[in-house]
Amino acid sequence: MDNHSQPAQDPLIDESEAEQRRSAAARLFDIRRVIGGLFVAYGIIVTLIGVFDSRAEIDKAEGVRINLWAGLSMLAFGLLMLLWQWLRPADPPAPNEQPPGS
Amino acid sequence: MDGDGLRLNMNGLDYLILALYFVTVLGVGFAARRAIKTSVDFFLSGRSLPAWVTGLAFVSANLGALEIIGMAANGAQYGVMTVHYYWIGAVPAMVFLGIVMMPFYYGSKVRSVPEYLRLRFNRPTHLLNALSFAVAQVLIAGVNLYALALVMQALLGWPLWTAIVVGAAIVLAYITIGGLSGAIYNEVLQFFVILAGLIPVTVIGLVKVGGWNGLMDAVGDTKLGEAGLHAWQDTGSTANPLGAHWIGIVFGLGFVLSFGYWTTNFAEVQRALSAKNMSAARRTPIIAAYPKLFIPLVTVIPGLVALVTVKGLGAESGDLQYNNAIPLLMRDLLPNGVLGVAVTGLLASFMAGMAANVSGFNTVFTYDIWQAYVRPGRSDEHYLKVGRWATVAAVVIGIGTAFIAAGFSNIMNYIQALFSVFNAPLFATFIIGMFWKRMTALAGFWSLLLGTLVSLSLYLLYKGGVIHFNSDLEESFWGAGLAFVTAVVVAAIITPLTAPKRDEELRGLVYGMGGIDLKGDVLAGDAVWYRSPVLLGVIAVALAALFYIPVF
Numbered sequence: 022m023d024n025h026s027q028p029a030q031d032p033l034i035d036e037s038e039a040e041q042r043r044s045a046a047a048r049l050f051d052i053r054r055v056i057g058g059l060f061v062a063y064g065i066i067v068t069l070i071g072v073f074d075s076r077a078e079i080d081k082a083e084g085v086r087i088n089l090w091a092g093l094s095m096l097a098f099g100l101l102m103l104l105w106q107w108l109r110p111a112d113p114p115a116p117n118e119q120p121p122g123s
Numbered sequence: 124m125d126g127d128g129l130r131l132n133m134n135g136l137d138y139l140i141l142a143l144y145f146v147t148v149l150g151v152g153f154a155a156r157r158a159i160k161t162s163v164d165f166f167l168s169g170r171s172l173p174a175w176v177t178g179l180a181f182v183s184a185n186l187g188a189l190e191i192i193g194m195a196a197n198g199a200q201y202g203v204m205t206v207h208y209y210w211i212g213a214v215p216a217m218v219f220l221g222i223v224m225m226p227f228y229y230g231s232k233v234r235s236v237p238e239y240l241r242l243r244f245n246r247p248t249h250l251l252n253a254l255s256f257a258v259a260q261v262l263i264a265g266v267n268l269y270a271l272a273l274v275m276q277a278l279l280g281w282p283l284w285t286a287i288v289v290g291a292a293i294v295l296a297y298i299t300i301g302g303l304s305g306a307i308y309n310e311v312l313q314f315f316v317i318l319a320g321l322i323p324v325t326v327i328g329l330v331k332v333g334g335w336n337g338l339m340d341a342v343g344d345t346k347l348g349e350a351g352l353h354a355w356q357d358t359g360s361t362a363n364p365l366g367a368h369w370i371g372i373v374f375g376l377g378f379v380l381s382f383g384y385w386t387t388n389f390a391e392v393q394r395a396l397s398a399k400n401m402s403a404a405r406r407t408p409i410i411a412a413y414p415k416l417f418i419p420l421v422t423v424i425p426g427l428v429a430l431v432t433v434k435g436l437g438a439e440s441g442d443l444q445y446n447n448a449i450p451l452l453m454r455d456l457l458p459n460g461v462l463g464v465a466v467t468g469l470l471a472s473f474m475a476g477m478a479a480n481v482s483g484f485n486t487v488f489t490y491d492i493w494q495a496y497v498r499p500g501r502s503d504e505h506y507l508k509v510g511r512w513a514t515v516a517a518v519v520i521g522i523g524t525a526f527i528a529a530g531f532s533n534i535m536n537y538i539q540a541l542f543s544v545f546n547a548p549l550f551a552t553f554i555i556g557m558f559w560k561r562m563t564a565l566a567g568f569w570s571l572l573l574g575t576l577v578s579l580s581l582y583l584l585y586k587g588g589v590i591h592f593n594s595d596l597e598e599s600f601w602g603a604g605l606a607f608v609t610a611v612v613v614a615a616i617i618t619p620l621t622a623p624k625r626d627e628e629l630r631g632l633v634y635g636m637g638g639i640d641l642k643g644d645v646l647a648g649d650a651v652w653y654r655s656p657v658l659l660g661v662i663a664v665a666l667a668a669l670f671y672i673p674v675f
Contacts, residue, residue: 031242033494034232040161040503046169049158052151052176052308056315059147063140063319063464070136070460078458083330088460091323095464098315111173 051111057102064096128442129277129450137463144316144467145293148309148474152297155304162506165302166486167234167397172304174403174654176311178410181217181394182418183310186317187476188469189270191422196445198419198426199436201364202342202351203674205426206419210667211377214412216385218660221409224386225395225656227557229404230639231631234396236389237491243556243632244567246495251571253491255545256389257484261517264480265524271473272525278450278466287525290470294478295518298485299511303397306482310394313471314414320468321421323461324452328428331456338424341431351427354674366594375600379607383546387553390483400644405656412663416670425449477521485513544582547603548574551610559614560633564624566617574610578602 071089079086159165197205233239237256241249268287275286297305332338342351350357350364358369367376385391385408395407429436429448432455436443442451453465489510498505552571556562581602584590592598630638652658 033490033499034234034238037161037163037234037490037503038232040163041169043160043503044164044169044171045158045160046164046171046304047158049168049171049304050154052311055147055151055154055308056312059143059312060315060319062143066136066140067460067464074458074460078460081458082327082456082461085327085330087323087327088458091319091461091464095319 051106053102053106057099057106060095060099060102062099064092064094064099066092068092068096129447129454130280131278131450131454131462131466132459133279133462133466134459137459137466140460140463141467141470144471147312148293149296151308151312152301152305155297155301155308158304159302159507162489162503162510163234164304165507165510166482166489167393168302168304168307170397171399172307172397172403174398174406174410176307177394177398177403177407179314179414180307180310181391181407181411182414183314183317183475184391184394184479185476186314186418186472187267187479188274188472189267189476191317191321191469191472192270192274192446192449194419194422195426195429195448198423199430199445199448200347200426202347202427203354203423204351204363204365204367205423206354206670206674207365207372207376209415209419210670211372212381213385213415214663214667215377216381217408217412217415218663219382220386220392220395221405221407221656222660224553224557225405225408226401226639226641227632227634228392229396229398229401230641234490235487236387236392237487239632240552240556240567240571241491241495243629244552245564248552248564248568248571249491250496251568252549253487253495255575257487257492259545260390260480260484260487261520262524264477264484264517264521265528267473267477267480268521269525269528271470271477272529274450274469274473277447278453278469283529284526287522290473290477291518291522291525294474294481295515298478298481299514302510303393303482303486306478307394307397309478310475313475316464316471317468317475318421320461320465320471321425321449323457324449324465325421325424325428327456328425328432328452332428332431338427338431342427345430346437347430351430352674354671356675361593361597365596367596367600371597371600375604376596379547379550379603380543380599382554383550383603383607384543387546387549389487390479393483393486400646400649401641402645402649402654402656406654406659409656409659409663412660413666416663416666422449425452428452481514481517481521484517485510488513488517543599544578544602544606545575547578547606548610551607552614555611555614556633558634559618560626560629560636561618561623562614563618563621565621566614569617570610570613573613574606577609578606581605 067088071086071092074086074088163169194205194208228239231239231242233242237249237253240252268290271290272283272286275281276283297309329335329338332341339352343349347364355369357363358367358372361368395404398404398407426448429452433451436448437445453462457465489506493509494506548571551574552567556567585592585598592601626636629636
């Protein structure tokens with residue numbers, strides 16, 4: 022495809038594109054922190070419930086210690102999310118956000 | 124769902140898990156607020172999101188609880204054939220959207236799907252689509268809300284109106300405050316919470332029936348029988364649980380219905396438009412296709428488990444309807460703790476569905492109706508404010524519809540089916556317009572209008588008993604197919620009779636006209652081979668085909 026031409030112009034679209042420099046979207050936080058946080062909290066709560074599960078609860082779940090397993094899995098998943106964010110923080114706003122020529 | 128038969132035994136810790144979720148969702152809405160200065164920030168997240176976020180939001184926007192509960196119900200009723208809704212009825216269309224159509228949507232900088240029609244065709248086509256989309260979204264938001272309230276009433280014993288108001292207030296708060304970023308971030312969170320709720324149900328269900336083989340043996344002994352275990356084997360005729368011939372499945376479901384839904388539904392496409400560059404926008408629906416491949420594991424399998432383990436499932440009314448497959452398993456199998464997570468996941472999925480409708484509505488209302496026809500030429504702040512009020516209006520109307528629905532629940536099912544008749548002619552108009560530069564503005568308008576009228580008439584004639592089909596599904600195959608053909612024929616007849624648009628006006632909107640830059644805004648790292656949209660798309664389709672082998 023033709024690499025150096027612009028799409029058809031439209032006044033309404035141009036108007037909102039012109040506002041792009043005021044955009045505050047770069048201030049958006051990283052969702053991985055929230056997902057990680059919530060799952061770590063869920064993981065801790067459910068694992069603790071699982072540790073103290075009674076016979077009746079384990080029997081209800083067909084003999085599977087589901088609270089323990091689900092809790093540990095959620096905890097691990099939450100920690101992985103946090104680790105991912107820590108190792109690969111979000112890209113800083115790139116200087117070439119705008120397409121060339123605009 | 125009435126009576127106390129489905130009531131779950133929730134304890135304080137389960138409610139703590141639920142409350143923690145509500146608090147987090149609202150917190151995400153408030154925290155997203157500081158990233159909103161312009162209307163594009165509010166409606167399209169400032170086009171700044173990474174592909175994995177928009178991709179998961181894309182799949183989550185479709186993962187409403189109606190979808191989860193409905194697909195588990197289909198699993199119990201039709202068996203393994205339900206996977207057609209995922210592997211042929213979704214994945215190919217999602218990949219097509221990413222590879223073929225997204226360059227036009229994202230490259231032309233349109234802010235909504237109707238806006239593409241305004242640029243490609245004319246204002247009447249645009250207005251027709253914007254109005255029908257806006258009306259459909261608020262009504263469907265009401266359907267979602269009512270379904271949410273029904274489940275909360277049945278499972279938790281909350282009064283219907285409390286559940287409606289609480290559900291609506293939370294969605295209202297996080298979208299009005301956090302805009303699309305609030306909606307999308309919550310959808311990503313919801314995606315994981317929904318899975319965290321469904322996986323334990325599936326695992327324990329499988330343990331109970333003796334694993335996969337045990338399940339297969341047991342399903343053979345139910346009323347579904349051996350036929351419930353095969354996706355394609357009996358499709359040479361309509362004598363299979365779904366009552367569908369393979370031609371109907373491939374062309375009706377796999378082509379017209381699914382391409383119509385996935386490629387033109389703005390509530391979905393909006394997620395991709397919020398991606399940070401062309402590469403991320405194209406990968407959005409393709410990344411979404413991967414979870415979509417696996418979702419039948421946590422919907423169809425629980426449906427089959429419920430069929431095997433719940434005696435009498437499949438009643439016409441009462442607690443043992445197919446729709447209660449997942450709630451019944453939750454009641455029977457989950458101890459407190461994971462039960463709280465599962466209930467949270469179910470409520471999360473209702474909110475995901477409704478939020479997608481509401482955030483699609485407020486954008487189309489503001490950009491495509493208010494800015495284009497009612498109050499053009501105002502400041503960006505004005506439209507930002509209108510967007511917030513449109514959100515409030517959408518939720519209030521949704522509450523109204525939900526209360527009406529409470530009186531006429533069947534009518535609401537019809538309304539939802541009714542709006543699906545808009546998709547096929549819309550897809551036909553889009554696909555011809557994108558690939559045939561000669562197609563004129565008037566042809567676009569009449570294709571869309573007449574195609575819609577044809578599928579609408581067929582639907583009404585079927586509901587009125589004038590025309591007979593074996594099932595609703597068969598009607599929708601035929602309606603969609605006929606609408607598609609009508610739109611094509613109308614375009615072919617009217618185009619030669621009317622004046623075409625000038626080539627300059629079609630740049631970036633039509634295939635072969637140039638003006639689309641696939642690489643210009645590429646970020647470092649997007650060029651690596653494993654982020655190639657085409658490669659990822661081909662793998663997704665290949666996996667969908669492979670997955671059919673064990674259940675052929």
